[in-house]
Amino acid sequence: MSRIIVITSGKGGVGKSTVTANLGTAIAQRGHQVALVDADFGLRNLDLLLGLENRVVYTAIEAIAGECRLEQALVKDKRQPGLVLLPAAQNRSKETVNPAQMRQLVSQLSQNYEYILIDCPAGIEMGFRNAIAPAQEAIVVTTPEVAAVRDADRAVGLLEANNIRIVNLVINRIKPEMVQMNDMMSVEDVLEILAVPLLGIIPDDERVIVASNRGEPLVLDEKLSLPAIAFNNIARRLEGDKVPFLDLMAAHNNLLNRIRRFFRS
Amino acid sequence: MTSESVEQTSGEQPDAPEKPENSLLTDPDVQMRLARLDGQLQVILPKVKKRSAQDDWLEMWQQLTHRLNSGERFWKPGELIHVLAQDQLLDSRQLQEIAEALKSADLNIERVYASRRQTAVTAAAAGYSVEQQSPNIAPIFPTVNEDENCESPLYLKSTQRSGIEVRHPGTVIVLGDVNPGSKIVAAKDVLVFGRLRGIAHAGANGDRVCIIAALQMEATQLRIADTLARVPEHPSGQYEPEIAHIAPQGIQIAQANYFFKFHCFDAEANAWVTTNPKSLTNY
Numbered sequence: 001m002s003r004i005i006v007i008t009s010g011k012g013g014v015g016k017s018t019v020t021a022n023l024g025t026a027i028a029q030r031g032h033q034v035a036l037v038d039a040d041f042g043l044r045n046l047d048l049l050l051g052l053e054n055r056v057v058y059t060a061i062e063a064i065a066g067e068c069r070l071e072q073a074l075v076k077d078k079r080q081p082g083l084v085l086l087p088a089a090q091n092r093s094k095e096t097v098n099p100a101q102m103r104q105l106v107s108q109l110s111q112n113y114e115y116i117l118i119d120c121p122a123g124i125e126m127g128f129r130n131a132i133a134p135a136q137e138a139i140v141v142t143t144p145e146v147a148a149v150r151d152a153d154r155a156v157g158l159l160e161a162n163n164i165r166i167v168n169l170v171i172n173r174i175k176p177e178m179v180q181m182n183d184m185m186s187v188e189d190v191l192e193i194l195a196v197p198l199l200g201i202i203p204d205d206e207r208v209i210v211a212s213n214r215g216e217p218l219v220l221d222e223k224l225s226l227p228a229i230a231f232n233n234i235a236r237r238l239e240g241d242k243v244p245f246l247d248l249m250a251a252h253n254n255l256l257n258r259i260r261r262f263f264r265s
Numbered sequence: 266m267t268s269e270s271v272e273q274t275s276g277e278q279p280d281a282p283e284k285p286e287n288s289l290l291t292d293p294d295v296q297m298r299l300a301r302l303d304g305q306l307q308v309i310l311p312k313v314k315k316r317s318a319q320d321d322w323l324e325m326w327q328q329l330t331h332r333l334n335s336g337e338r339f340w341k342p343g344e345l346i347h348v349l350a351q352d353q354l355l356d357s358r359q360l361q362e363i364a365e366a367l368k369s370a371d372l373n374i375e376r377v378y379a380s381r382r383q384t385a386v387t388a389a390a391a392g393y394s395v396e397q398q399s400p401n402i403a404p405i406f407p408t409v410n411e412d413e414n415c416e417s418p419l420y421l422k423s424t425q426r427s428g429i430e431v432r433h434p435g436t437v438i439v440l441g442d443v444n445p446g447s448k449i450v451a452a453k454d455v456l457v458f459g460r461l462r463g464i465a466h467a468g469a470n471g472d473r474v475c476i477i478a479a480l481q482m483e484a485t486q487l488r489i490a491d492t493l494a495r496v497p498e499h500p501s502g503q504y505e506p507e508i509a510h511i512a513p514q515g516i517q518i519a520q521a522n523y524f525f526k527f528h529c530f531d532a533e534a535n536a537w538v539t540t541n542p543k544s545l546t547n548y
């Protein structure tokens with residue numbers, strides 16, 4: 001039985017694609033067969049995050065239309081043997097696909113892959129409906145901002161309405177120094193509203209942006225950064241491991257102390 | 266027994282509700298309703314709004330599943346239900362999604378009433394018995410109970426999430442939180458066994474006796490009848506059960522424990538007034 005997970009958020013730009021790319025890579029690295037489905041039709045970018053842009057020949061649209069076989073549309077990752085990407089078409093609108101076609105496509109994929117991660121577009125319209133249609137579970141990504149949390153709450157409500165009962169939360173772009181100054185919602189504040197199980201917290205870190213621009217998921221770095229560890233932990237928790245959450249506040253304090261010590265000496 | 270003051274806003278304020286909510290409440294056409302009328306269970310779809318069909322469908326669909334999943338189950342397993350589609354244009358997929366949602370709540374569609382020919386044709390093709398109605402004549406079913414007192418309370422046993430809007434021509438009882446971005450509008454009281462952080466409107470038909478009660482009153486705005494008040498943030502961050510009500514000076518919030526002991530509704534003042542605590546010491 002494969003696990004079909006949609007990565008969604010409501011609000012745009014909170015890190016869905018970043019989470020999909022890194023989580024997919026991390027799960028594949030752990031020895032699983034993983035297919036990533038870019039459901040952001042019209043605005044594809046998962047191929048960029050994975051550095052696979054120049055390998056895209058066909059997209060999900062051609063596979064759905066029967067213009068190519070599904071296997072032909074799948075792009076093999078250049079680093080992880082177990083990872084493939086089903087790219088979205090850049091030039092077609094979201095209305096060209098319907099939920100039944102998405103279900104059909106993913107059920108075909110589920111014969112060969114253990115994990116299918118679907119990268120959902122922002123919003124709650126047709127693109128959202130398409131992306132969640134085949135899913136059995138969902139990862140809701142939010143940043144600790146009032147508007148993002150509000151939209152995440154809306155998304156959770158819609159997932160529940162669509163009978164997706166397994167919903168987990170990833171809080172992205174936490175800035176410990178801002179939380180400490182009371183300028184940002186804390187993890188607890190977010191959980192209090194959303195009341196869904198926490199799967200992971202990811203710090204705000206420039207290296208995430210650098211890695212995205214390079215097309216090299218940062219979980220592959222030789223020396224793992226804090227966000228890379230966070231992504232790996234999410235992969236492990238998905239498989240049922242009990243991994244303690246990173247104490248970002250403590251990490252932040254350590255850094256502060258180190259700086260203070262540096263100035264004292 | 267001191268009541269906390271809340272900032273009052275009169276009906277003239279620009280951010281006050283534009284039109285009285287009551288037309289929306291008694292009008293069965295604005296929200297999906299699940300009701301038993303003359304013994305027959307019915308799901309009544311809202312009338313088509315001016316927005317896009319897609320938005321309409323999404324909202325309707327969420328309302329339906331929300332009511333089926335978190336409302337009280339007042340039907341027998343396997344009971345037959347009538348779908349009153351009104352002027353909604355439903356395609357076969359949408360009709361099937363409604364049927365599946367009802368099925369998961371152990372309800373089976375027996376008959377579909379529709380005013381749009383296309384919807385009637387779709388329903389017939391799907392094998393339901395169908396009754397097509399002229400959109401111009403008043404619906405043949407009694408839409409809303411004229412006597413509001415008969416309207417039983419609506420129990421919602423889940424978190425009310427952002428984007429959810431519940432309207433009920435009676436009391437609404439929420440066993441869970443009312444999150445920011447959600448809205449509860451009731452003709453009678455609103456009772457929240459959780460944190461109230463969304464918008465609550467009690468007595469939306471103009472009934473000033475109605476109250477809003479919450480274990481944690483964290484609403485930023487409260488509405489009772491035609492009064493509206495902004496609530497300042499709790500200075501202490503400590504919460505206790507509270508009741509918002511209309512006092513002579515406007516909406517007030519009081520501790521729930523002793524509220525009914527020390528307050529009574531004064532018909533002349535058309536508001537809740539404090540009874541003299543001394544007169545109560547005798548009993």
Ligand SMILES: Nc1ncnc2c1ncn2[C@@H]1O[C@H](COP(=O)(O)OP(=O)(O)OP(=O)(O)O)[C@@H](O)[C@H]1O
Pocket residue numbers: 009011012013014015016017018019040120121122172173174202203204205206208209212227
């Ligand atoms: N933890 C992080 N630290 C710093 N930057 C981040 C982090 N997570 C994401 N970003 C950056 O935020 C931007 C948006 O991320 P991403 O494209 O993954 O969001 P999205 O939710 O997929 O957006 P869309 O809704 O447009 O699909 C990117 O530039 C990304 O590099």
Ligand SMILES: [Mg+2]
Pocket residue numbers: 016017018040045119120121
């Ligand atoms: Mg994206």
